[in-house]
Amino acid sequence: MRSHYCGDVNTAHIDQTVEFSGWVNRRRDHGGVIFIDLRDRSGLVQVVYDPDLPDVFATAEQVRNEYVVRVKGRVRHRPEGTINPDLPTGEVEVLGQELEILNRAETPPFQLDDDDTSEELRLRYRYVDLRRPVMQQRIMLRALATRTLRRYLDDHGFLDIETPMLTKATPEGARDYLVPSRVHAGRFFALPQSPQLFKQLLMMSGMDRYYQIVRCFRDEDLRADRQPEFTQLDLEMSFMDEDAIMGLMEGMIRDLFDNTLGVTLPDPFPRMSFAEAMRRFGSDRPDLRCPLELVDVADLMADVEFKVFAGPASDPNGRVAALRVPKGGELSRKDIDEYTKFVGIYGAKGLAYVKVNALADGRDGLQSPILKFLPDDAVGGILARTGAQDGDLIFFGADKAGIVNEALGALRVKLGHDLDLMADGWQPLWVVDFPMFEWDDGENRWQALHHPFTAPKAEHVELLDRQPGDALSRAYDMVINGTEVGGGSVRIHQEAVQNRVFQLLGIDEREADEKFGFLLTALRYGCPPHGGLAFGLDRLIMLMSGASSIRDVMAFPKTQSASCLLTHAPSDVSQGQLRELHLRVRKPPTAEKAAAGEG
Numbered sequence: 081m082r083s084h085y086c087g088d089v090n091t092a093h094i095d096q097t098v099e100f101s102g103w104v105n106r107r108r109d110h111g112g113v114i115f116i117d118l119r120d121r122s123g124l125v126q127v128v129y130d131p132d133l134p135d136v137f138a139t140a141e142q143v144r145n146e147y148v149v150r151v152k153g154r155v156r157h158r159p160e161g162t163i164n165p166d167l168p169t170g171e172v173e174v175l176g177q178e179l180e181i182l183n184r185a186e187t188p189p190f191q192l193d194d195d196d197t198s199e200e201l202r203l204r205y206r207y208v209d210l211r212r213p214v215m216q217q218r219i220m221l222r223a224l225a226t227r228t229l230r231r232y233l234d235d236h237g238f239l240d241i242e243t244p245m246l247t248k249a250t251p252e253g254a255r256d257y258l259v260p261s262r263v264h265a266g267r268f269f270a271l272p273q274s275p276q277l278f279k280q281l282l283m284m285s286g287m288d289r290y291y292q293i294v295r296c297f298r299d300e301d302l303r304a305d306r307q308p309e310f311t312q313l314d315l316e317m318s319f320m321d322e323d324a325i326m327g328l329m330e331g332m333i334r335d336l337f338d339n340t341l342g343v344t345l346p347d348p349f350p351r352m353s354f355a356e357a358m359r360r361f362g363s364d365r366p367d368l369r370c371p372l373e374l375v376d377v378a379d380l381m382a383d384v385e386f387k388v389f390a391g392p393a394s395d396p397n398g399r400v401a402a403l404r405v406p407k408g409g410e411l412s413r414k415d416i417d418e419y420t421k422f423v424g425i426y427g428a429k430g431l432a433y434v435k436v437n438a439l440a441d442g443r444d445g446l447q448s449p450i451l452k453f454l455p456d457d458a459v460g461g462i463l464a465r466t467g468a469q470d471g472d473l474i475f476f477g478a479d480k481a482g483i484v485n486e487a488l489g490a491l492r493v494k495l496g497h498d499l500d501l502m503a504d505g506w507q508p509l510w511v512v513d514f515p516m517f518e519w520d521d522g523e524n525r526w527q528a529l530h531h532p533f534t535a536p537k538a539e540h541v542e543l544l545d546r547q548p549g550d551a552l553s554r555a556y557d558m559v560i561n562g563t564e565v566g567g568g569s570v571r572i573h574q575e576a577v578q579n580r581v582f583q584l585l586g587i588d589e590r591e592a593d594e595k596f597g598f599l600l601t602a603l604r605y606g607c608p609p610h611g612g613l614a615f616g617l618d619r620l621i622m623l624m625s626g627a628s629s630i631r632d633v634m635a636f637p638k639t640q641s642a643s644c645l646l647t648h649a650p651s652d653v654s655q656g657q658l659r660e661l662h663l664r665v666r667k668p669p670t671a672e673k674a675a676a677g678e679g
Contacts, residue, residue, distance in 0.1 A: 158172060189208060573608065
């Protein structure tokens, strides 16, 4: 029903007869001449109808926005003065010779060029929203990206292997989505949070290099970059250490950016330890486009009388850090109050500051409500260590290290955007040398920082018995412009080490056998050294396309309440279906019963 896509015609097609099928983006009646802007996924083309063909012109008069039509006509140059340089087809138009209405359309629930349409309305009518050029470009970028990734991996000896969607529930940091079994009454499958154990088993099976673009499921609280179902590029490799794995994977990402965006990324990517990232940026996914850095000043504050600073400075789990903002002295008190509210989101109790008006005037050239609490040597040390200049402002964070890191880490990025300090371009980074474990005060036990199958550094294996908090892992995360796009590790391939890690995590022998017995058994039958990682495909495409949410790069996403406004899922099912699954659902009490205290 077409010879060309709408966006593909140009001056090379002059005097050719072409056929298009698509949607009417806009119809304009210019007093005897009707213009139709016809749209498909490739773009727009202008079609002109005049009264010389009465029957065709009469059909054109009936056409409205979003009608689906078939067009036939002759390509010609646009008249002088009507060329549209912003349109790939802007030098030509099609003189319409035939027009068939394939389907009429009601008035759309929103205009496709209205960027202020609520997300709720867009998700409810997603099939209309996906017609918008920006959405089609994102979905096409996603398709191109997956094709590019597959080609790279196929060329480098990876096998595309599927793993089960119905599997065993295993603890991976979030709640599982459970699927009741009809055949095995009272038992449940789980939808996979990731194919982690299966891809390790594939390495034990001798598959050597595996990949899969796979759906994963996590029942967790949602936000802009989370969905209950999401897509990973999942990979695993045998007989490769972390340097080889990272080298191969950054080559893949360089190839991806080159072939989809025409962007050349650094070769090699820089690397930074977890400890350095937290010290300098307060985050293990630092945005290197922002020049602002945190500076430790706890040693300068340990003996001051100001307990807000002295307390955390003397606490082994505390931190006192400064953040210099060049020319930040121009910020008003209202601006500072807004930033104080912002860091409060991350648990900070306040945001102390010093404005540096004139260094030559000593303390008289400084402005701050906390100056009276700080001795001259502390003030001088802060100014020297931060490199403060006239007109700067210094913010301070003082609390538990986690709160300071999170609050000031987020503040530096916000200031970078607000004050136009962010550098252009792409800044990739590997973050390495993560701790193996972190202490959970609430549960009074160690937790795996990544997952329990991550291997410790060879020289730190002995620390598992003596000082597990000092043990570093063989994990690595890829970060681009402050977004973690992928992460993984070299895995534990020796049963004794795996059992020791389980013990440290409070997983006893019985629980380990119940949840991971098949993996532990497999380790006894010749397990190669192996490692891998997973890239969040939705998050990666969000970053590459400039979208603000992964919902905008998924065809049919869920809302933040994990529901689908388009299909009205989740929904009720019949009592018959529930009986087949050996389930009985207790209905919530009616309003009347609830008011009476019943149910």
